[in-house]
Amino acid sequence: MTRTFSRIVETVADFFLIFIIVFGIYIITHGHLTPGGGFQGGVVLAAGILLLLVAHGFSFARKIPEELLSDLEAIGGIAFILLASLGFGQSFFYNILWHEKLAFAEQVGRFFSGGAIPLMNLSVGLKVVAGITSGMFALSLFGGEES
Amino acid sequence: MISVAAQMVIQGIVLAGIFLTALYALLQKDLLASALMLAAMSLLMSLEFYLLQAPDVAIAEAAVGAGVSTLVLVLGIRKTGRWEE
Amino acid sequence: MNTIRSILAVSALLVILFTFILISFNPGYGLFSFGHPEEKSWRIALYKYYIENGANLSGGANIVTDIVFDLRGYDTLGEATVLFTAIAGALALLRRGGAK
Numbered sequence: 001m002t003r004t005f006s007r008i009v010e011t012v013a014d015f016f017l018i019f020i021i022v023f024g025i026y027i028i029t030h031g032h033l034t035p036g037g038g039f040q041g042g043v044v045l046a047a048g049i050l051l052l053l054v055a056h057g058f059s060f061a062r063k064i065p066e067e068l069l070s071d072l073e074a075i076g077g078i079a080f081i082l083l084a085s086l087g088f089g090q091s092f093f094y095n096i097l098w099h100e101k102l103a104f105a106e107q108v109g110r111f112f113s114g115g116a117i118p119l120m121n122l123s124v125g126l127k128v129v130a131g132i133t134s135g136m137f138a139l140s141l142f143g144g145e146e147s
Numbered sequence: 148m149i150s151v152a153a154q155m156v157i158q159g160i161v162l163a164g165i166f167l168t169a170l171y172a173l174l175q176k177d178l179l180a181s182a183l184m185l186a187a188m189s190l191l192m193s194l195e196f197y198l199l200q201a202p203d204v205a206i207a208e209a210a211v212g213a214g215v216s217t218l219v220l221v222l223g224i225r226k227t228g229r230w231e232e
Numbered sequence: 233m234n235t236i237r238s239i240l241a242v243s244a245l246l247v248i249l250f251t252f253i254l255i256s257f258n259p260g261y262g263l264f265s266f267g268h269p270e271e272k273s274w275r276i277a278l279y280k281y282y283i284e285n286g287a288n289l290s291g292g293a294n295i296v297t298d299i300v301f302d303l304r305g306y307d308t309l310g311e312a313t314v315l316f317t318a319i320a321g322a323l324a325l326l327r328r329g330g331a332k
Contacts, residue, residue: 027206032292035202037300039311040210047214054218066327077316084305093305098291105291114292120301120308127312131319132215138326140222203296 013055020048024125031121032114038121042128049133053140061137069134076127083116083123158198164191176231182220186213 027034027041053060087094097103098115106112149157168188175181189212196205282303286295290302300308 032297036206037297040206043210047210050218095290095302108287109293117292117301135319135322138323142326
């Protein structure tokens, strides 16, 4: 008894999902060059996925396993901590990839610059997407799936 | 480049819009309309952040306020009831 | 088991209180706080330093991201912890196979 919206809403949501996901990935990957970053892009991506949830009814949330989202969030958090502890020779959060010119060490303003910052953006974005999506899925499945 | 007076006028309009949408959301008995009006208030707030030259905060405010927060409220309304008693 | 847990909780609380006391009785603590007569000039010098050297210190063209992820990385770590704890609490309350 899952009541969904009309076919028009579903089609429009599917169509705009592409643009929302491209925009979110752009914000995450260009976080060190343009405004935005991991958290903002992750929230945009999560809003796109939740648009799908609203348009297709709450039974959509049962198709994605909960353990997968939890694992993705844990992977994001652990990757963030590991990237931060790479620079333990100097201090926590020391950006050793940039200072020692190991990786992502081109000139400032190029895409492959910033050392650990793009990788941290990716990990935080993954963490935010998985966290918000799993929380909202749990909230939408709470108390039965009627309505 | 916009002059300072024009900027003041634009920001006054945006702030008045924020105030009016917040007041409408507060006084409305239809909770769904209230939630949507909160989303409109959040969009105006993100425009205000953009005018104050904080585009990072503007993106976060637009995504969280108009996207996720509205969805949470709509989910709660669909789980309970639409009208305030 | 219960007594061990309460002893652990009380000792953790004591450690946190002791740390706060240690920090706040540090003679350098109130040096950069609001209300100091020269606080504003120091703050402006800090802003200038970040704006001028932020891109070279951490390599990103967006200075906000530089500050959030590199120069003030602990802030982001705390934010991630807050998000993680909130999601963990929500999932523990609302989980699918949870208790009725």
